[in-house]
Amino acid sequence: MTDDDRSFSRLDAAFARFLSQRTDFDPGQKQAFEAIVMTASYEQNQGHSCIRLDDNARTLLLASGLAETAAAGQASPQPLIIEQDRLYLHRYWHYENRLAMKIKAMAQTGHSVEKLDAMLDRYFDALDQNKDQREAAKMAATQSFSIITGGPGTGKTFTVVKILALLQELAEQPLHIALAAPTGKAAMRLQESIGFSKAKLPCSEAIKNHIPETVTTLHRLLGAMPPSPYFRHDADKPLVYDLVVVDEASMVDLALMSKLLDALKPGARLILLGDKDQLASVESGAVLADLAIAEALQNNVYTLKKSHRFGGAIKELAEAVNLQQDELAWQILSDGDDCAVQCLDEDLIDYVAAQQAEYLQLIKAKAGFEQIYQAFSRFQVLCSNRQGKNSVADINYRVEQKLAEQQRIDLSGLWYPGRPVMVSQNNPALHLYNGDIGICMPDNVATGKLMVFFQRADGSVKKYLPARVPHCETVFAMTIHKSQGSEFEEALIVLPDAVNPVLTKELLYTAITRAKKTIKLVADQAVFAAAVRQKIQRTTGLADKFKV
Numbered sequence: 001m002t003d004d005d006r007s008f009s010r011l012d013a014a015f016a017r018f019l020s021q022r023t024d025f026d027p028g029q030k031q032a033f034e035a036i037v038m039t040a041s042y043e044q045n046q047g048h049s050c051i052r053l054d055d056n057a058r059t060l061l062l063a064s065g066l067a068e069t070a071a072a073g074q075a076s077p078q079p080l081i082i083e084q085d086r087l088y089l090h091r092y093w094h095y096e097n098r099l100a101m102k103i104k105a106m107a108q109t110g111h112s113v114e115k116l117d118a119m120l121d122r123y124f125d126a127l128d129q130n131k132d133q134r135e136a137a138k139m140a141a142t143q144s145f146s147i148i149t150g151g152p153g154t155g156k157t158f159t160v161v162k163i164l165a166l167l168q169e170l171a172e173q174p175l176h177i178a179l180a181a182p183t184g185k186a187a188m189r190l191q192e193s194i195g196f197s198k199a200k201l202p203c204s205e206a207i208k209n210h211i212p213e214t215v216t217t218l219h220r221l222l223g224a225m226p227p228s229p230y231f232r233h234d235a236d237k238p239l240v241y242d243l244v245v246v247d248e249a250s251m252v253d254l255a256l257m258s259k260l261l262d263a264l265k266p267g268a269r270l271i272l273l274g275d276k277d278q279l280a281s282v283e284s285g286a287v288l289a290d291l292a293i294a295e296a297l298q299n300n301v302y303t304l305k306k307s308h309r310f311g312g313a314i315k316e317l318a319e320a321v322n323l324q325q326d327e328l329a330w331q332i333l334s335d336g337d338d339c340a341v342q343c344l345d346e347d348l349i350d351y352v353a354a355q356q357a358e359y360l361q362l363i364k365a366k367a368g369f370e371q372i373y374q375a376f377s378r379f380q381v382l383c384s385n386r387q388g389k390n391s392v393a394d395i396n397y398r399v400e401q402k403l404a405e406q407q408r409i410d411l412s413g414l415w416y417p418g419r420p421v422m423v424s425q426n427n428p429a430l431h432l433y434n435g436d437i438g439i440c441m442p443d444n445v446a447t448g449k450l451m452v453f454f455q456r457a458d459g460s461v462k463k464y465l466p467a468r469v470p471h472c473e474t475v476f477a478m479t480i481h482k483s484q485g486s487e488f489e490e491a492l493i494v495l496p497d498a499v500n501p502v503l504t505k506e507l508l509y510t511a512i513t514r515a516k517k518t519i520k521l522v523a524d525q526a527v528f529a530a531a532v533r534q535k536i537q538r539t540t541g542l543a544d545k546f547k548v
């Protein structure tokens, strides 16, 4: 990317100017210095943890008196840190350094377990398809830090429940276990599958009773104190848990992961579950992907490959996209042999509007919220972009108009029966968080007034007056980014008419793996192919810190 492609924010420029005013540089040097700092600030906001430097830039920065090399970084008060050929804003270097240090220390702590093989034989039958899961469990039983990665349905949750039972059997005192996920939605999904898998465990009821059934969000686990960026639990006030399991770990950014590691008590274990091939976190870093390739962690990472949930076209398409085989991916979509995966061959808006019939009908019939929510969540439009043709804004607007035309909704007010919304702001006081989905409908069991109903992470239902709901948007369509951690029976993936920088193979892979049964695509072949060929490259130093 050249400087011309970047649109620096006023904050990037103000930060660079603020620092350059504190140097003794001449105007030419100040200009060069500001350009580097502005780039570092901009790229950090784009998700990179650092930027690469050439020798001239490195010399200039060190001469500024505001940059320190990493050796001094730990105690350095300087705002800029240089490590090898990488420049960090101090805070991000600190997060990365601390995270690496903590994980390295944990990775050195192994546990030898007597008769482990006999126990594993009981939990994993001798079938070939269980071999991978058995190996993953063996790793987690013998390591303090482990990552189990794999695509959707490869049995990460299925395996981790067995690991929890196994570890409880091995413990002298019952282990204190916390289960967490980055979003409420992901927490809810994990909770459902834990409950399901636990019932089938080949162990005593006493052991089952020591496996927690509730899953919390990471923010709640750590004790968020908004608007402060700090958490109640940190190195000085660690969590009480002996073992923490984090699902959907690919969504966890560098800062949050670093704070989680800081908050673990000495001797605690950590298991990260996730799909390293999915989109990286919205905020900076690509922690799971970096750790999964880290040299010094090869005994701490296990990749599950076989999907137990779906095979066929969805899996083939996901694999082709992941391997950037654009022609094969398009062929799978256009073959139409398997109706699980197809290009949409009818009008987009007519099709999306028709998918809303069932839940709107259930609202009219005064069905219960759970049934209505289930019907709504069966199908979801996933867009790459927020604005422009075929974007979230465009489809939401056109679907609303179409449904109003069909007299299925009444658009005379902002809040109408059937309006689905996604919250776009955290409001801990109301227990509503960015990404939560609610449906506006009459409160038939009380006043009959319009209320917005939400399903909480623990499965309970909460209703709010529309005026109390924090900032939210209509959600007949959502961005692929926002769909992370969710699954739908059918996903309709919609790409724009022209190529843009958002379109990457990670974005498409994430969208494809949201679908349980059916995928439909609206895209021009050239745009689709360009997206498959584009890969996200995040600049970070995390994997380098584990070089042996």
Ligand SMILES: Nc1ncnc2c1ncn2[C@@H]1O[C@H](COP(=O)(O)OP(=O)(O)OP(=O)(O)O)[C@@H](O)[C@H]1O
Residues within 6 Å of the ligand: 129, 130, 133, 150, 151, 152, 153, 154, 155, 156, 157, 158, 159, 193, 308, 309
């Ligand atoms: N070895 C196995 N034998 C039989 N069924 C299995 C096996 N492993 C997983 N399953 C089943 O496959 C399905 C998917 O497993 P699971 O939910 O654990 O996958 P996951 O990797 O956690 O998926 P996701 O990432 O989508 O949450 C579940 O219904 C589970 O019971």
